[in-house]
Amino acid sequence: MERPLTQHINFNRTSLNLKDYVSVGGYQAVHKALKSMAPQDVTKMVQEADLKGRGGAGFNTGMKWSFVPMNEAGQTKYLIANADEMEPGTFKDRMLLEGNPHQLIEGMIVSAFAIQANISYVFLRWAYKKAAWLIEHAIAEAYAAGYLGKNILGSGFNLEMHLHTGIGRYMCGEETALLNALEGKRATPRAKPPFPQVSGLFGKPTIVNNVETLSNIPHIINNGPDWFKALSLTSDPGTKLYGISGKVNKPGLWELPMGTTIRELIEEHAGGMKKGFKFRGALPGGASTDFLVEEHLDVKMDYKSVSAAGSRLGTGTMIILDDHTCPVGFVHNLEHFFAQESCGWCTPCREGLPWTEKILLSIENGEGRMEDLDLLEMHTHHLGPGNTFCALAPGAMEPLQSGLKYFREDFEKHINEKKCPWR
Amino acid sequence: MLSKEEIRSIDHQIALVPVRRAACIEALKIVQHHRGWVSDESLHAIAAHMEMSAEELDSVATFYNLIFRKPVGRNIILLCDSISCYVMGYEKIYDHLQALLHIKFGETTPDYRFTLLPNPCLGSCDHAPALMINQDTYRDLTNEKLDDILKEYK
Numbered sequence: 001m002e003r004p005l006t007q008h009i010n011f012n013r014t015s016l017n018l019k020d021y022v023s024v025g026g027y028q029a030v031h032k033a034l035k036s037m038a039p040q041d042v043t044k045m046v047q048e049a050d051l052k053g054r055g056g057a058g059f060n061t062g063m064k065w066s067f068v069p070m071n072e073a074g075q076t077k078y079l080i081a082n083a084d085e086m087e088p089g090t091f092k093d094r095m096l097l098e099g100n101p102h103q104l105i106e107g108m109i110v111s112a113f114a115i116q117a118n119i120s121y122v123f124l125r126w127a128y129k130k131a132a133w134l135i136e137h138a139i140a141e142a143y144a145a146g147y148l149g150k151n152i153l154g155s156g157f158n159l160e161m162h163l164h165t166g167i168g169r170y171m172c173g174e175e176t177a178l179l180n181a182l183e184g185k186r187a188t189p190r191a192k193p194p195f196p197q198v199s200g201l202f203g204k205p206t207i208v209n210n211v212e213t214l215s216n217i218p219h220i221i222n223n224g225p226d227w228f229k230a231l232s233l234t235s236d237p238g239t240k241l242y243g244i245s246g247k248v249n250k251p252g253l254w255e256l257p258m259g260t261t262i263r264e265l266i267e268e269h270a271g272g273m274k275k276g277f278k279f280r281g282a283l284p285g286g287a288s289t290d291f292l293v294e295e296h297l298d299v300k301m302d303y304k305s306v307s308a309a310g311s312r313l314g315t316g317t318m319i320i321l322d323d324h325t326c327p328v329g330f331v332h333n334l335e336h337f338f339a340q341e342s343c344g345w346c347t348p349c350r351e352g353l354p355w356t357e358k359i360l361l362s363i364e365n366g367e368g369r370m371e372d373l374d375l376l377e378m379h380t381h382h383l384g385p386g387n388t389f390c391a392l393a394p395g396a397m398e399p400l401q402s403g404l405k406y407f408r409e410d411f412e413k414h415i416n417e418k419k420c421p422w423r
Numbered sequence: 424m425l426s427k428e429e430i431r432s433i434d435h436q437i438a439l440v441p442v443r444r445a446a447c448i449e450a451l452k453i454v455q456h457h458r459g460w461v462s463d464e465s466l467h468a469i470a471a472h473m474e475m476s477a478e479e480l481d482s483v484a485t486f487y488n489l490i491f492r493k494p495v496g497r498n499i500i501l502l503c504d505s506i507s508c509y510v511m512g513y514e515k516i517y518d519h520l521q522a523l524l525h526i527k528f529g530e531t532t533p534d535y536r537f538t539l540l541p542n543p544c545l546g547s548c549d550h551a552p553a554l555m556i557n558q559d560t561y562r563d564l565t566n567e568k569l570d571d572i573l574k575e576y577k
Protein backbone atom coordinates (compact mmCIF):
# COMPACT_ATOMS: atom_id res chain seq x y z
CA MET A 1 0.00 0.00 0.00
CA GLU A 2 1.47 3.36 -1.05
CA ARG A 3 1.60 6.25 1.42
CA PRO A 4 2.98 9.11 -0.68
CA LEU A 5 2.37 11.88 1.86
CA THR A 6 3.78 10.19 4.94
CA GLN A 7 6.23 7.57 3.61
CA HIS A 8 9.25 9.59 4.76
CA ILE A 9 7.77 10.88 7.99
CA ASN A 10 9.16 9.25 11.10
CA PHE A 11 8.67 11.05 14.36
CA ASN A 12 11.39 9.01 16.03
CA ARG A 13 13.99 11.06 14.19
CA THR A 14 14.22 14.71 13.27
CA SER A 15 12.18 16.16 10.43
CA LEU A 16 13.54 15.87 6.87
CA ASN A 17 15.92 18.67 5.97
CA LEU A 18 16.54 19.70 2.36
CA LYS A 19 19.33 17.16 1.83
CA ASP A 20 17.20 14.30 3.24
CA TYR A 21 14.24 15.37 1.15
CA VAL A 22 16.23 15.59 -2.09
CA SER A 23 17.81 12.19 -1.40
CA VAL A 24 14.36 10.56 -1.43
CA GLY A 25 13.34 12.22 -4.68
CA GLY A 26 12.26 15.59 -3.32
CA TYR A 27 12.00 18.63 -5.62
CA GLN A 28 11.80 16.41 -8.74
CA ALA A 29 8.32 17.80 -9.38
CA VAL A 30 9.72 21.33 -9.37
CA HIS A 31 12.33 20.30 -11.95
CA LYS A 32 9.70 18.56 -14.07
CA ALA A 33 7.03 21.26 -13.93
CA LEU A 34 9.21 24.34 -14.27
CA LYS A 35 11.48 22.94 -16.96
CA SER A 36 9.21 20.80 -19.12
CA MET A 37 5.56 21.80 -18.56
CA ALA A 38 3.40 24.80 -19.38
CA PRO A 39 1.56 26.27 -16.36
CA GLN A 40 -1.80 25.34 -17.89
CA ASP A 41 -0.65 21.73 -18.29
CA VAL A 42 0.16 21.54 -14.58
CA THR A 43 -3.35 22.78 -13.77
CA LYS A 44 -4.86 20.34 -16.25
CA MET A 45 -2.99 17.41 -14.74
CA VAL A 46 -4.14 18.30 -11.21
CA GLN A 47 -7.69 18.77 -12.49
CA GLU A 48 -7.62 15.35 -14.18
CA ALA A 49 -6.31 13.78 -10.98
CA ASP A 50 -9.48 15.12 -9.32
CA LEU A 51 -7.61 16.09 -6.15
CA LYS A 52 -10.38 17.36 -3.90
CA GLY A 53 -9.60 20.11 -1.36
CA ARG A 54 -8.47 18.43 1.87
CA GLY A 55 -9.40 21.37 4.11
CA GLY A 56 -12.99 20.19 4.21
CA ALA A 57 -14.81 21.68 1.24
CA GLY A 58 -13.73 18.98 -1.20
CA PHE A 59 -13.65 21.13 -4.35
CA ASN A 60 -11.55 19.98 -7.34
CA THR A 61 -8.18 21.73 -6.83
CA GLY A 62 -7.23 22.02 -10.51
CA MET A 63 -10.66 23.44 -11.28
CA LYS A 64 -10.16 26.06 -8.54
CA TRP A 65 -6.83 27.04 -10.12
CA SER A 66 -8.39 27.23 -13.59
CA PHE A 67 -10.43 30.30 -12.55
CA VAL A 68 -7.25 32.37 -12.08
CA PRO A 69 -6.80 34.79 -15.00
CA MET A 70 -3.75 33.78 -17.02
CA ASN A 71 -3.73 36.36 -19.83
CA GLU A 72 -1.94 39.32 -18.20
CA ALA A 73 1.82 38.84 -18.02
CA GLY A 74 3.51 40.34 -14.99
CA GLN A 75 0.33 40.64 -12.89
CA THR A 76 0.83 40.14 -9.13
CA LYS A 77 -0.85 36.94 -7.93
CA TYR A 78 -0.68 35.07 -4.65
CA LEU A 79 -0.60 31.44 -3.55
CA ILE A 80 -1.40 30.76 0.09
CA ALA A 81 -1.07 27.57 2.11
CA ASN A 82 -3.85 27.45 4.67
CA ALA A 83 -2.08 25.98 7.70
CA ASP A 84 -4.49 27.53 10.21
CA GLU A 85 -5.68 24.12 11.34
CA MET A 86 -8.26 24.96 14.03
CA GLU A 87 -11.22 22.70 13.36
CA PRO A 88 -11.74 21.01 16.75
CA GLY A 89 -10.71 17.38 16.63
CA THR A 90 -8.37 17.97 13.69
CA PHE A 91 -4.63 17.38 13.91
CA LYS A 92 -3.66 16.13 10.45
CA ASP A 93 -1.85 19.12 8.91
CA ARG A 94 0.36 19.35 12.00
CA MET A 95 1.85 15.98 11.02
CA LEU A 96 2.69 17.15 7.49
CA LEU A 97 4.04 20.50 8.72
CA GLU A 98 6.25 18.98 11.39
CA GLY A 99 7.14 15.79 9.56
CA ASN A 100 8.00 16.99 6.04
CA PRO A 101 7.91 20.77 5.54
CA HIS A 102 9.79 20.59 2.22
CA GLN A 103 6.99 18.48 0.73
CA LEU A 104 4.60 21.38 1.39
CA ILE A 105 7.07 23.95 0.03
CA GLU A 106 7.59 21.87 -3.12
CA GLY A 107 3.82 21.61 -3.58
CA MET A 108 3.53 25.36 -3.15
CA ILE A 109 6.23 26.10 -5.75
CA VAL A 110 4.56 23.87 -8.35
CA SER A 111 1.09 25.27 -7.54
CA ALA A 112 2.34 28.86 -7.71
CA PHE A 113 3.94 28.05 -11.08
CA ALA A 114 0.61 26.66 -12.35
CA ILE A 115 -1.20 29.92 -11.60
CA GLN A 116 1.92 32.06 -12.23
CA ALA A 117 1.89 33.54 -8.74
CA ASN A 118 5.12 35.21 -7.62
CA ILE A 119 4.37 35.68 -3.93
CA SER A 120 3.36 32.93 -1.53
CA TYR A 121 2.52 32.70 2.14
CA VAL A 122 2.23 29.90 4.65
CA PHE A 123 -0.57 31.06 6.99
CA LEU A 124 0.21 29.08 10.13
CA ARG A 125 -1.75 28.95 13.34
CA TRP A 126 -0.06 30.42 16.37
CA ALA A 127 -0.09 27.26 18.46
CA TYR A 128 2.11 25.26 16.05
CA LYS A 129 5.43 26.52 17.44
CA LYS A 130 7.55 23.58 16.27
CA ALA A 131 6.07 23.76 12.77
CA ALA A 132 6.82 27.49 12.61
CA TRP A 133 10.47 26.90 13.39
CA LEU A 134 10.75 24.02 10.91
CA ILE A 135 9.02 25.87 8.08
CA GLU A 136 11.07 29.00 8.57
CA HIS A 137 14.20 26.88 8.43
CA ALA A 138 12.98 24.92 5.38
CA ILE A 139 12.07 28.11 3.47
CA ALA A 140 15.60 29.45 4.11
CA GLU A 141 17.09 26.16 2.85
CA ALA A 142 14.93 26.28 -0.27
CA TYR A 143 16.05 29.85 -1.03
CA ALA A 144 19.69 28.87 -0.56
CA ALA A 145 19.29 25.91 -2.92
CA GLY A 146 17.65 28.04 -5.62
CA TYR A 147 14.15 26.50 -5.33
CA LEU A 148 12.80 29.87 -4.21
CA GLY A 149 13.75 33.39 -5.29
CA LYS A 150 14.52 34.74 -8.74
CA ASN A 151 14.76 32.60 -11.88
CA ILE A 152 14.21 29.26 -10.15
CA LEU A 153 16.38 26.53 -11.76
CA GLY A 154 16.94 28.84 -14.72
CA SER A 155 13.28 28.63 -15.71
CA GLY A 156 12.61 32.37 -15.55
CA PHE A 157 9.98 31.76 -12.84
CA ASN A 158 10.30 33.83 -9.65
CA LEU A 159 8.68 33.03 -6.31
CA GLU A 160 8.91 34.65 -2.87
CA MET A 161 7.70 32.69 0.16
CA HIS A 162 6.88 34.04 3.61
CA LEU A 163 5.67 32.50 6.85
CA HIS A 164 2.81 34.33 8.59
CA THR A 165 1.80 33.13 12.04
CA GLY A 166 -1.73 33.98 13.19
CA ILE A 167 -2.83 35.17 16.60
CA GLY A 168 -5.91 33.07 17.12
CA ARG A 169 -9.49 32.86 15.87
CA TYR A 170 -11.05 29.90 14.01
CA MET A 171 -12.47 32.30 11.41
CA CYS A 172 -8.98 32.67 9.91
CA GLY A 173 -9.41 29.24 8.35
CA GLU A 174 -12.20 30.54 6.09
CA GLU A 175 -10.29 31.58 3.00
CA THR A 176 -11.65 35.11 2.58
CA ALA A 177 -11.35 35.80 6.33
CA LEU A 178 -7.77 34.55 6.10
CA LEU A 179 -7.13 37.15 3.39
CA ASN A 180 -8.48 39.90 5.65
CA ALA A 181 -6.22 38.69 8.46
CA LEU A 182 -3.21 38.86 6.10
CA GLU A 183 -4.22 42.42 5.20
CA GLY A 184 -4.14 43.42 8.89
CA LYS A 185 -7.91 43.51 9.34
CA ARG A 186 -10.47 41.73 11.49
CA ALA A 187 -10.85 38.21 10.08
CA THR A 188 -14.42 38.53 8.85
CA PRO A 189 -15.44 36.77 5.66
CA ARG A 190 -15.83 38.61 2.36
CA ALA A 191 -18.78 38.55 -0.03
CA LYS A 192 -18.39 36.19 -2.98
CA PRO A 193 -18.31 37.03 -5.87
CA PRO A 194 -15.75 38.27 -6.57
CA PHE A 195 -13.99 35.02 -5.77
CA PRO A 196 -10.41 35.18 -4.46
CA GLN A 197 -9.18 33.51 -7.66
CA VAL A 198 -10.00 36.80 -9.41
CA SER A 199 -9.79 39.34 -6.58
CA GLY A 200 -8.16 38.06 -3.40
CA LEU A 201 -5.24 39.30 -1.30
CA PHE A 202 -4.84 43.08 -1.81
CA GLY A 203 -7.36 42.74 -4.66
CA LYS A 204 -5.09 40.43 -6.69
CA PRO A 205 -5.85 36.92 -7.97
CA THR A 206 -5.22 34.50 -5.10
CA ILE A 207 -5.41 30.78 -4.49
CA VAL A 208 -5.76 29.44 -0.95
CA ASN A 209 -5.20 25.69 -0.56
CA ASN A 210 -4.98 23.43 2.47
CA VAL A 211 -1.64 21.92 3.56
CA GLU A 212 -2.67 18.32 2.78
CA THR A 213 -3.95 19.40 -0.65
CA LEU A 214 -0.67 21.15 -1.51
CA SER A 215 1.42 18.26 -0.16
CA ASN A 216 -0.24 15.97 -2.71
CA ILE A 217 0.80 18.12 -5.68
CA PRO A 218 4.43 16.94 -6.12
CA HIS A 219 3.28 13.31 -6.18
CA ILE A 220 0.61 13.96 -8.80
CA ILE A 221 3.13 15.79 -11.01
CA ASN A 222 5.70 12.99 -10.66
CA ASN A 223 3.34 10.05 -11.09
CA GLY A 224 0.34 11.31 -13.03
CA PRO A 225 -3.45 11.33 -12.58
CA ASP A 226 -3.96 7.61 -13.26
CA TRP A 227 -1.55 6.65 -10.49
CA PHE A 228 -3.33 9.06 -8.13
CA LYS A 229 -6.73 7.57 -8.93
CA ALA A 230 -5.44 4.04 -8.38
CA LEU A 231 -4.44 4.92 -4.79
CA SER A 232 -8.11 5.10 -3.81
CA LEU A 233 -10.64 2.36 -3.12
CA THR A 234 -13.45 4.50 -4.54
CA SER A 235 -14.13 7.16 -7.16
CA ASP A 236 -12.67 9.98 -4.97
CA PRO A 237 -8.96 9.72 -5.80
CA GLY A 238 -5.84 9.62 -3.65
CA THR A 239 -4.97 8.68 -0.11
CA LYS A 240 -6.36 10.51 2.91
CA LEU A 241 -4.95 11.36 6.30
CA TYR A 242 -7.50 9.91 8.71
CA GLY A 243 -7.43 10.54 12.42
CA ILE A 244 -9.35 9.34 15.46
CA SER A 245 -9.62 10.92 18.88
CA GLY A 246 -11.76 9.92 21.87
CA LYS A 247 -12.03 6.74 23.95
CA VAL A 248 -10.28 4.31 21.61
CA ASN A 249 -7.24 2.24 22.48
CA LYS A 250 -4.84 3.95 20.08
CA PRO A 251 -5.95 7.44 19.06
CA GLY A 252 -3.88 8.54 16.09
CA LEU A 253 -3.41 9.51 12.48
CA TRP A 254 -2.95 7.25 9.46
CA GLU A 255 -2.52 7.79 5.72
CA LEU A 256 -4.77 5.22 4.05
CA PRO A 257 -6.49 4.73 0.70
CA MET A 258 -9.43 7.10 0.27
CA GLY A 259 -12.59 5.12 1.00
CA THR A 260 -11.34 3.16 4.03
CA THR A 261 -14.42 2.35 6.14
CA ILE A 262 -15.18 3.85 9.54
CA ARG A 263 -15.20 0.35 11.03
CA GLU A 264 -11.70 -0.42 9.72
CA LEU A 265 -10.41 2.89 11.05
CA ILE A 266 -11.79 2.31 14.53
CA GLU A 267 -11.22 -1.41 14.88
CA GLU A 268 -7.97 -2.02 13.00
CA HIS A 269 -6.11 1.26 13.16
CA ALA A 270 -7.34 2.75 16.43
CA GLY A 271 -7.37 -0.66 18.14
CA GLY A 272 -11.10 -0.58 18.91
CA MET A 273 -12.96 1.11 21.74
CA LYS A 274 -11.31 1.20 25.19
CA LYS A 275 -12.41 -1.55 27.54
CA GLY A 276 -15.70 -0.63 29.17
CA PHE A 277 -16.61 1.99 26.56
CA LYS A 278 -19.15 1.55 23.78
CA PHE A 279 -19.31 3.42 20.47
CA ARG A 280 -22.38 5.63 20.19
CA GLY A 281 -21.48 7.90 17.30
CA ALA A 282 -18.79 9.93 15.60
CA LEU A 283 -18.25 13.24 13.90
CA PRO A 284 -16.44 11.95 10.81
CA GLY A 285 -14.52 15.07 9.84
CA GLY A 286 -14.17 17.58 12.65
CA ALA A 287 -16.55 19.59 14.82
CA SER A 288 -18.67 20.94 11.97
CA THR A 289 -19.84 17.62 10.54
CA ASP A 290 -23.04 15.65 11.23
CA PHE A 291 -22.95 12.66 13.57
CA LEU A 292 -22.82 9.21 12.08
CA VAL A 293 -23.89 6.27 14.27
CA GLU A 294 -23.58 2.49 14.51
CA GLU A 295 -25.60 1.83 11.34
CA HIS A 296 -22.96 3.84 9.42
CA LEU A 297 -19.89 1.90 10.53
CA ASP A 298 -19.42 0.40 7.07
CA VAL A 299 -19.60 3.76 5.31
CA LYS A 300 -16.53 4.42 3.20
CA MET A 301 -14.70 7.57 4.29
CA ASP A 302 -14.72 9.47 1.00
CA TYR A 303 -16.53 12.64 -0.07
CA LYS A 304 -19.41 10.92 -1.88
CA SER A 305 -20.11 8.09 0.57
CA VAL A 306 -20.04 10.23 3.71
CA SER A 307 -22.35 12.76 2.01
CA ALA A 308 -24.73 9.98 1.03
CA ALA A 309 -24.81 8.88 4.69
CA GLY A 310 -25.88 12.40 5.71
CA SER A 311 -22.63 13.93 6.85
CA ARG A 312 -19.41 15.29 5.37
CA LEU A 313 -15.88 13.93 5.08
CA GLY A 314 -14.67 17.35 6.28
CA THR A 315 -11.08 17.06 7.45
CA GLY A 316 -11.27 13.26 7.78
CA THR A 317 -10.31 13.37 11.46
CA MET A 318 -12.99 11.66 13.49
CA ILE A 319 -14.14 12.39 17.04
CA ILE A 320 -15.82 9.47 18.82
CA LEU A 321 -18.78 9.82 21.17
CA ASP A 322 -18.80 6.96 23.70
CA ASP A 323 -21.47 5.76 26.15
CA HIS A 324 -19.76 7.39 29.16
CA THR A 325 -19.96 10.84 27.56
CA CYS A 326 -23.18 12.86 27.65
CA PRO A 327 -24.37 13.68 24.10
CA VAL A 328 -25.96 16.93 25.32
CA GLY A 329 -22.73 18.00 27.00
CA PHE A 330 -20.84 16.95 23.86
CA VAL A 331 -23.02 19.10 21.60
CA HIS A 332 -22.96 21.96 24.12
CA ASN A 333 -19.16 21.92 24.05
CA LEU A 334 -19.26 22.22 20.23
CA GLU A 335 -21.80 25.06 20.22
CA HIS A 336 -19.86 26.89 22.93
CA PHE A 337 -16.87 26.80 20.59
CA PHE A 338 -18.85 28.02 17.57
CA ALA A 339 -20.61 30.79 19.52
CA GLN A 340 -17.24 31.99 20.83
CA GLU A 341 -15.62 31.86 17.39
CA SER A 342 -18.44 33.57 15.47
CA CYS A 343 -16.90 36.73 14.05
CA GLY A 344 -20.11 38.68 14.65
CA TRP A 345 -20.36 39.87 11.05
CA CYS A 346 -23.84 38.50 10.30
CA THR A 347 -26.82 38.57 12.66
CA PRO A 348 -28.10 34.98 12.52
CA CYS A 349 -24.70 33.61 13.49
CA ARG A 350 -23.82 36.31 16.05
CA GLU A 351 -27.17 36.04 17.85
CA GLY A 352 -28.24 32.49 17.05
CA LEU A 353 -25.15 30.61 18.18
CA PRO A 354 -25.05 32.07 21.73
CA TRP A 355 -28.80 31.39 22.00
CA THR A 356 -28.25 27.78 20.95
CA GLU A 357 -25.40 27.45 23.44
CA LYS A 358 -27.53 28.81 26.31
CA ILE A 359 -30.43 26.46 25.55
CA LEU A 360 -28.08 23.48 25.48
CA LEU A 361 -26.49 24.52 28.77
CA SER A 362 -29.85 24.82 30.49
CA ILE A 363 -30.86 21.37 29.22
CA GLU A 364 -27.54 19.94 30.39
CA ASN A 365 -28.09 21.55 33.82
CA GLY A 366 -31.57 20.04 34.12
CA GLU A 367 -33.38 23.31 33.54
CA GLY A 368 -34.64 22.58 30.03
CA ARG A 369 -38.22 22.45 28.73
CA MET A 370 -39.59 20.24 25.94
CA GLU A 371 -40.26 23.38 23.84
CA ASP A 372 -36.51 24.04 23.90
CA LEU A 373 -36.05 21.11 21.53
CA ASP A 374 -38.31 22.87 19.01
CA LEU A 375 -36.30 26.08 19.48
CA LEU A 376 -33.11 24.16 18.76
CA GLU A 377 -34.72 22.62 15.65
CA MET A 378 -35.71 26.10 14.53
CA HIS A 379 -32.11 27.29 14.83
CA THR A 380 -30.86 24.43 12.68
CA HIS A 381 -33.01 25.87 9.87
CA HIS A 382 -32.45 29.57 10.52
CA LEU A 383 -28.67 29.15 10.77
CA GLY A 384 -28.54 26.65 7.94
CA PRO A 385 -27.01 26.96 4.47
CA GLY A 386 -28.03 30.12 2.61
CA ASN A 387 -29.13 32.05 5.71
CA THR A 388 -25.73 33.19 6.94
CA PHE A 389 -22.77 35.04 5.44
CA CYS A 390 -20.31 32.15 5.55
CA ALA A 391 -20.19 28.43 6.36
CA LEU A 392 -19.42 28.76 10.11
CA ALA A 393 -23.00 28.69 11.43
CA PRO A 394 -24.27 26.04 8.97
CA GLY A 395 -21.29 23.93 10.03
CA ALA A 396 -22.17 24.52 13.68
CA MET A 397 -25.72 23.28 13.01
CA GLU A 398 -24.58 19.95 11.56
CA PRO A 399 -23.73 18.19 14.85
CA LEU A 400 -26.76 19.84 16.50
CA GLN A 401 -29.34 18.70 13.94
CA SER A 402 -27.96 15.16 13.78
CA GLY A 403 -27.49 15.11 17.57
CA LEU A 404 -31.18 15.90 18.00
CA LYS A 405 -32.02 13.19 15.50
CA TYR A 406 -29.90 10.35 16.88
CA PHE A 407 -29.80 11.20 20.60
CA ARG A 408 -33.26 12.70 21.08
CA GLU A 409 -34.04 10.29 23.93
CA ASP A 410 -31.02 11.58 25.84
CA PHE A 411 -32.13 15.19 25.39
CA GLU A 412 -35.63 14.26 26.62
CA LYS A 413 -34.22 12.34 29.57
CA HIS A 414 -32.37 15.45 30.75
CA ILE A 415 -35.61 17.43 30.58
CA ASN A 416 -37.78 14.78 32.23
CA GLU A 417 -35.34 13.92 35.01
CA LYS A 418 -34.28 17.57 35.45
CA LYS A 419 -30.61 16.54 35.49
CA CYS A 420 -27.82 15.16 33.38
CA PRO A 421 -27.89 11.36 33.73
CA TRP A 422 -24.10 11.29 33.27
CA ARG A 423 -23.25 13.61 36.15
CA MET B 424 6.40 55.77 22.80
CA LEU B 425 7.76 52.83 20.86
CA SER B 426 11.34 51.80 21.50
CA LYS B 427 13.93 51.97 18.72
CA GLU B 428 14.04 48.19 18.64
CA GLU B 429 10.26 47.93 18.34
CA ILE B 430 10.21 50.49 15.51
CA ARG B 431 13.00 48.66 13.70
CA SER B 432 11.09 45.36 13.86
CA ILE B 433 7.80 46.96 12.83
CA ASP B 434 9.39 48.82 9.90
CA HIS B 435 10.91 45.54 8.72
CA GLN B 436 7.36 44.08 8.57
CA ILE B 437 5.97 47.19 6.85
CA ALA B 438 8.58 46.81 4.09
CA LEU B 439 7.23 43.32 3.30
CA VAL B 440 3.65 44.37 2.49
CA PRO B 441 2.14 46.60 -0.21
CA VAL B 442 -0.12 48.52 2.20
CA ARG B 443 1.28 49.95 5.46
CA ARG B 444 -1.66 48.91 7.67
CA ALA B 445 -1.33 45.30 6.55
CA ALA B 446 1.56 45.04 9.01
CA CYS B 447 -0.54 46.21 11.98
CA ILE B 448 -1.10 42.70 13.37
CA GLU B 449 2.65 42.08 13.21
CA ALA B 450 3.14 45.43 14.98
CA LEU B 451 0.79 44.36 17.79
CA LYS B 452 2.65 41.06 18.09
CA ILE B 453 6.03 42.81 18.25
CA VAL B 454 4.95 45.23 20.98
CA GLN B 455 3.27 42.45 22.96
CA HIS B 456 6.46 40.41 22.67
CA HIS B 457 8.44 43.23 24.30
CA ARG B 458 5.88 44.39 26.87
CA GLY B 459 3.82 41.29 27.65
CA TRP B 460 0.55 43.00 26.74
CA VAL B 461 -0.84 45.95 24.75
CA SER B 462 -1.86 48.87 27.00
CA ASP B 463 -3.92 51.83 25.78
CA GLU B 464 -0.72 53.85 25.66
CA SER B 465 1.02 51.19 23.55
CA LEU B 466 -2.02 50.96 21.30
CA HIS B 467 -1.97 54.70 20.60
CA ALA B 468 1.76 54.62 19.86
CA ILE B 469 1.38 51.70 17.43
CA ALA B 470 -1.62 53.31 15.74
CA ALA B 471 0.30 56.55 15.18
CA HIS B 472 3.20 54.64 13.67
CA MET B 473 0.87 52.59 11.45
CA GLU B 474 -1.01 55.73 10.34
CA MET B 475 -4.30 54.30 11.59
CA SER B 476 -6.76 55.58 14.17
CA ALA B 477 -6.41 54.00 17.62
CA GLU B 478 -10.06 52.87 17.38
CA GLU B 479 -9.43 51.05 14.14
CA LEU B 480 -6.33 49.34 15.54
CA ASP B 481 -8.24 48.41 18.71
CA SER B 482 -10.95 46.77 16.59
CA VAL B 483 -8.22 44.55 15.15
CA ALA B 484 -6.44 43.99 18.49
CA THR B 485 -9.61 42.90 20.28
CA PHE B 486 -10.67 40.56 17.48
CA TYR B 487 -7.78 38.16 17.99
CA ASN B 488 -7.77 36.22 21.23
CA LEU B 489 -3.99 36.11 21.65
CA ILE B 490 -3.44 39.86 21.71
CA PHE B 491 -3.76 40.80 25.37
CA ARG B 492 -5.37 44.16 26.15
CA LYS B 493 -5.08 43.55 29.89
CA PRO B 494 -1.94 42.77 31.92
CA VAL B 495 -1.12 39.08 32.04
CA GLY B 496 1.16 36.94 34.15
CA ARG B 497 4.72 35.92 33.32
CA ASN B 498 3.44 32.53 32.17
CA ILE B 499 0.31 32.01 30.12
CA ILE B 500 -1.50 28.69 30.50
CA LEU B 501 -3.76 27.89 27.54
CA LEU B 502 -5.93 24.92 28.40
CA CYS B 503 -7.68 23.29 25.44
CA ASP B 504 -11.44 23.17 26.09
CA SER B 505 -12.49 21.77 22.70
CA ILE B 506 -14.30 18.56 21.94
CA SER B 507 -11.59 15.87 22.05
CA CYS B 508 -10.23 17.29 25.29
CA TYR B 509 -13.80 17.45 26.63
CA VAL B 510 -14.28 13.75 25.91
CA MET B 511 -10.91 12.95 27.48
CA GLY B 512 -11.61 14.99 30.61
CA TYR B 513 -10.14 18.50 30.39
CA GLU B 514 -12.66 19.55 33.08
CA LYS B 515 -10.75 17.53 35.69
CA ILE B 516 -7.55 19.25 34.66
CA TYR B 517 -9.32 22.61 34.96
CA ASP B 518 -10.58 21.71 38.45
CA HIS B 519 -7.04 20.76 39.46
CA LEU B 520 -5.58 23.99 38.08
CA GLN B 521 -8.19 26.03 39.95
CA ALA B 522 -7.35 24.21 43.18
CA LEU B 523 -3.61 24.72 42.72
CA LEU B 524 -3.59 28.32 41.52
CA HIS B 525 -6.86 29.65 42.99
CA ILE B 526 -7.77 31.32 39.69
CA LYS B 527 -10.46 30.71 37.07
CA PHE B 528 -10.32 31.14 33.30
CA GLY B 529 -9.46 34.75 32.46
CA GLU B 530 -7.69 35.40 35.76
CA THR B 531 -4.10 36.01 36.84
CA THR B 532 -2.48 34.95 40.11
CA PRO B 533 -1.79 37.89 42.48
CA ASP B 534 1.98 37.33 42.10
CA TYR B 535 1.64 37.49 38.29
CA ARG B 536 3.18 34.05 37.96
CA PHE B 537 0.33 32.58 35.88
CA THR B 538 -2.60 33.68 33.71
CA LEU B 539 -5.09 30.90 32.93
CA LEU B 540 -7.05 30.99 29.66
CA PRO B 541 -9.24 28.55 27.78
CA ASN B 542 -8.10 27.92 24.21
CA PRO B 543 -9.73 26.21 21.25
CA CYS B 544 -8.33 22.94 19.93
CA LEU B 545 -4.52 22.79 20.04
CA GLY B 546 -4.30 20.06 17.38
CA SER B 547 -3.16 17.45 19.90
CA CYS B 548 -6.44 15.53 19.87
CA ASP B 549 -4.80 12.10 19.73
CA HIS B 550 -3.01 12.98 22.98
CA ALA B 551 -5.85 14.78 24.78
CA PRO B 552 -6.16 16.45 27.22
CA ALA B 553 -3.58 19.05 26.21
CA LEU B 554 -2.43 22.51 27.21
CA MET B 555 0.23 25.02 26.30
CA ILE B 556 2.32 27.09 28.66
CA ASN B 557 4.07 29.91 26.81
CA GLN B 558 5.82 28.15 23.89
CA ASP B 559 5.49 24.58 25.14
CA THR B 560 2.75 22.02 24.50
CA TYR B 561 1.96 19.30 27.06
CA ARG B 562 -0.14 16.29 26.08
CA ASP B 563 -1.77 13.22 27.65
CA LEU B 564 -2.18 15.32 30.80
CA THR B 565 -2.94 13.95 34.23
CA ASN B 566 -3.19 15.87 37.48
CA GLU B 567 0.08 14.27 38.66
CA LYS B 568 1.91 15.34 35.51
CA LEU B 569 0.53 18.83 35.86
CA ASP B 570 2.04 19.26 39.32
CA ASP B 571 5.53 18.60 37.91
CA ILE B 572 4.97 20.75 34.82
CA LEU B 573 3.94 23.85 36.76
CA LYS B 574 7.13 23.68 38.85
CA GLU B 575 9.12 24.49 35.70
CA TYR B 576 7.56 27.94 35.41
CA LYS B 577 8.64 30.57 37.89
